[in-house]
Amino acid sequence: MINSLSNMKNYNEKRVRCCEYIKALEEERRKINVFQRELPLCLELVTQAIETYKKEISEPTMENLCGQSECSEQTTGECGGILDLFRPIKHSSTSLEGEEEEVDVDDEHESNETGLDCDDKNMKSEWLKSVQLWNQPDSVLSNKLERSQQETETVVEAINGNDNGTTISGRQKMEAEKDISGGSGGSGGIGRRKHRRCWSHELHRRFLNTLKQLGGPHVATPKQIRELMKVDGLTNDEVKSHLQKYRLHTRRPGQTIPNKRDSQTQHFVVVGGIWVPQASHSTANAATAGETTIGIYGPLQSEWPSQSNFGRTISEERSRCSNKGIIRCSSPAMSSSTRTKTKDPKLS
């Protein structure tokens, strides 16, 4: 009788503990959710653990009711084990939170972090955000399920205190793996092609923010942008490339103002056999011309004005550029600052 009572008590205690574990695990799961794409296995692991313990609670076995059974031991052991596995993550993630606080975050994070509470959003550390910036497209990731296990390790490693270059290490690993798998289009084997950088929404927003701070796309330089963005692993080249795309994009009048069609052509005048935008012709400051354009398209307020439009821009540019002549210079897609810089020596 007494025995069974104490067994009941034990079971209840265990139940309570399990509930706590489940709670903790769910907490972890919410955090891992942020990495859903990159850490599918990790997420799965935690989910399974939660389910296991839920099951445990909902289905009291004989062992559960019969004192300190092996299950009970297992439970506590396992719970402890699993939690031990995840607790450091929690700790280090929170401890790391402060480290990159200075990173200026954009106004509001519209990026919906897969069902994250507001609290958790706030709690999400900067490095974590930075990692998230490198979110890869599903298509890519679906092919990398195998790899994700290793990535998990990398991230955990990073979380555990490899503070400097945490994301970089992950990326390097990925790149290395990619190289091993054999870059099909690679040039001969010596020239390893860099891992393709994916400019997520969030990252682009950061880019825009930085651009705004620096005074616009035609004033800001890649290095400045990169430094201000403070994004782990982001290189000058990547920023430069993105900036190039952005400039091309913003130079081009959008579909939004179809009746400005004429003014677009009117802005270009022939100077010394070369087509030059009137703005930069009449204005000494090329950047100013750039800013004017920005004002029209408002890229700093919005994201890319229109992707399809941009696409058309590039192809148009391509076909035009194939001519390699005057027309190329007339291209509104040319950066004004570049134009002044590069074309001048050629003019003289």
Add this chain to the structure above:
DNA sequence: TTGTAAATAT
């Protein structure tokens, strides 16, 4: 370091 355009990947 920067800007541009070609090359390459997706």
Add this chain to the structure above:
DNA sequence: TATATTTACA
């Protein structure tokens, strides 16, 4: 084929 990103070069 279109678009995005990397690379080479001035």
